[in-house]
Every structure is written in C-alpha cells, then in structure tokens.
Amino acid sequence: MAGENGAIWQVQLSAANGLEATAGAINTVLFNSSTKVPSDGAFGSETTVDFRRAVPENEGVDVDNNELQDMGISGLDITIEAVIGDADNDVAANSVNKLIKWLKDGNTLKTGSPIYSKGRYGLRLDNAPQWNAVPDNTPNTFGYHIRNIKFVYLGERVDLVGVTINLSLGGEIPNAI
Numbered sequence: 724m725a726g727e728n729g730a731i732w733q734v735q736l737s738a739a740n741g742l743e744a745t746a747g748a749i750n751t752v753l754f755n756s757s758t759k760v761p762s763d764g765a766f767g768s769e770t771t772v773d774f775r776r777a778v779p780e781n782e783g784v785d786v787d788n789n790e791l792q793d794m795g796i797s798g799l800d801i802t803i804e805a806v807i808g809d810a811d812n813d814v815a816a817n818s819v820n821k822l823i824k825w826l827k828d829g830n831t832l833k834t835g836s837p838i839y840s841k842g843r844y845g846l847r848l849d850n851a852p853q854w855n856a857v858p859d860n861t862p863n864t865f866g867y868h869i870r871n872i873k874f875v876y877l878g879e880r881v882d883l884v885g886v887t888i889n890l891s892l893g894g895e896i897p898n899a900i
Contacts, residue, residue, distance in 0.1 A: 741858030841894030842866025865894030
C-alpha cells in the first residue's frame, strides 16, 4: 500500500501467512494516507507504547528490607489514537465497521489452518518500526490482541469519529520485536 505510514490488519482463516499484503484491503486499516483529505481515511494522532517488565517486591518480614526481583518482560501494550473520516458511510470497507467486525471476530484463530493462537493482528508503524509485528504461527508464535476500542463521535461532524485502539502483544514477545 502506498502513501500511508501505519497499518493494523487481521489475519484471516486459511491465510498463506500473517503478512499485511495477505490480509488485503478489506481486512486492513491504514493510517495517515498522504492522498486523502480529512473527510476520508484514518489519521493517527498519537501512539503510546507501554513496554513492561515484571519487577515484584519481596518484602522482608520484620526487617527494613524490600527486595526487588526482576522476572523479565511482562508485556507490551500499544495505544493508537486516531480520527476516522467517512464514519457515516455504513459499508464493509469503512474503518469503523472493520474495527467493529474485528472485535466480534476475536483475537485468535485456534481452529483451521494456519492457527494463530497467540494473536491474529499485525501492526506496522513506519515511524516506530521497533514495535511492528507480523503475526506468526511457528513455535515462536506471537501476534497482537485488541484489548478494547473506544469510539468518540466528534460534535456535529457525523462523518468524523475519534478512535482509541488498545493493543497487547501476545506470545513470544522477545521474538516479535
């Protein structure tokens, strides 16, 4: 796809692989196309990355000692804030409708072939490629999950909706990024 600098896509049952190109346009939401005006397309305004390590506290009983234990990576969460245009156009190709369908479809493919049991969503951020992940179904499997999506309709502009998409990386995080 040309002209945009970000994408989220959903891997389909019987897909040859988890690549963005395999998902096709109907299963991909593109962000920041340079060829579209604000009344059409999806425009990302902010991306937040929360890369977490598990560091529990092991309190000492009856002593002034508070040991910290490093247990490794505990998760990677990404929040994308965007504005979607043409939101009042109720067709399958509309980005709002795609996201609603994805929420209904679920985060994994556990039956059929191939199996994406750790996450079926891919992410491409051209300005932050270290967080990109193409869903994988090998022994080092991983993929993004959609935790939630919030839609905020913007005033009287019924064709514009603000969206906040919360993604979490599932599976073998060190192999994914």
